[in-house]
Amino acid sequence: MNAAIRWGWIGVVLVFVAAGVIFAFRATDTADTTDASSTAAPSTAASPTAFVDPNPDQPTKSEIVVAVEGGRPAAGYTVEEAGQASSCYRRKDGQEDGLASCSAGVDVCWAGPEPTTLLCGLKAWEKKLARRVADGPIKEIDASGYEPPPWGLELANGAKCVRRTGGSWGGRADGLIGAYSCEGASGIVLDGDDPLLDQSKPAWTVKVGPLGDDPTTVFPPPEKIRVVTAYFAKSSA
Incomplete structure (x- = not known):
């Protein structure tokens, strides 16, 4: 066997030996880590995503939103045009007496200046309204026995x-x-x-x-x- 071939085989053998040493080292390291974790006590710490309230006893504040007065936006409110609304009805009696709702997520609306015009709230904490026109008569429903959740x-x-x-x-x-x-x-x-x-x-x-x-x-x-x-x-x- 000539020298080139012999050194080539020696190189191959050295590569396999080195790979074996690395594999053995990694296997030992993994085994040690697994053993350590399996004997550790279960964590009792709170989940990192859990919320900790800094003021857990602070009373809840109730805020009454009256966004429309006499068919006109209340002071500070802006209005955007939002097109038509369908399947509209107005509540009679109950906590939301006089307020209207329509389909497609149109939930809290006040009467506008015209009979079929509604000024609808977008979000309770924002002073923004959407002007919508009902595509038909606004029906009245008896809501005297309905206790709505907060808006x-x-x-x-x-x-x-x-x-x-x-x-x-x-x-x-x-x-x-x-x-x-x-x-x-x-x-x-x-x-x-x-x-x-x-x-x-x-x-x-x-x-x-x-x-x-x-x-x-x-x-x-x-x-x-x-x-x-x-x-x-x-x-x-």
């Missing part, structure tokens, strides 16, 4: 939430359903057999968690988050 919620974790007005939402294995969509934080406000708003203390709370496309998805129990402000819409002060 909007501001939560202690910074989320601002608007109540659900229909549509197809996801689910979860514990049977809780979506009640408010939120911006500014993950999760949505959930509802179930218990009251949506826990008002047993001056600091109201709601349950917040995710929904999945599969209604059998198992999620951790929802968090209880304090409501900083609850917004209620009224037709007049």
Whole structure:
């Protein structure tokens, strides 16, 4: 065997030896790490995503929103044109007496200057209205026995939430359903057999968690988050 071939084979052998040493070192290192983690005590620290309320006992503030007075936007409100609205109805009696709703997420509307004109709120905490024209007569419904949830919620974790007005939402294995969509934080406000708003203390709370496309998805129990402000819409002060 000539020298070139011999040194070539020696090189191949050295490569395999080195690879074996590296593999053995890595296997030993992995085994040591696995052993250490398997004997460690379970962590009792809070989840890094869990919210810790700095003022858990601060009472919830109720804010009444009257965005339209005498068919005109209240002081400070701006109006944008939003076209037609369908399937509109006006509540008679109850907490939202005189307010109207329509299809397609048009939930809180005040009477405008004309019989079929509505000035509809976009978000409870914003001084913005959308002018809509009903495509037919605005029917009246008896709402005397209806106790509506707040139009909007501001939560202690910074989320601002608007109540659900229909549509197809996801689910979860514990049977809780979506009640408010939120911006500014993950999760949505959930509802179930218990009251949506826990008002047993001056600091109201709601349950917040995710929904999945599969209604059998198992999620951790929802968090209880304090409501900083609850917004209620009224037709007049």
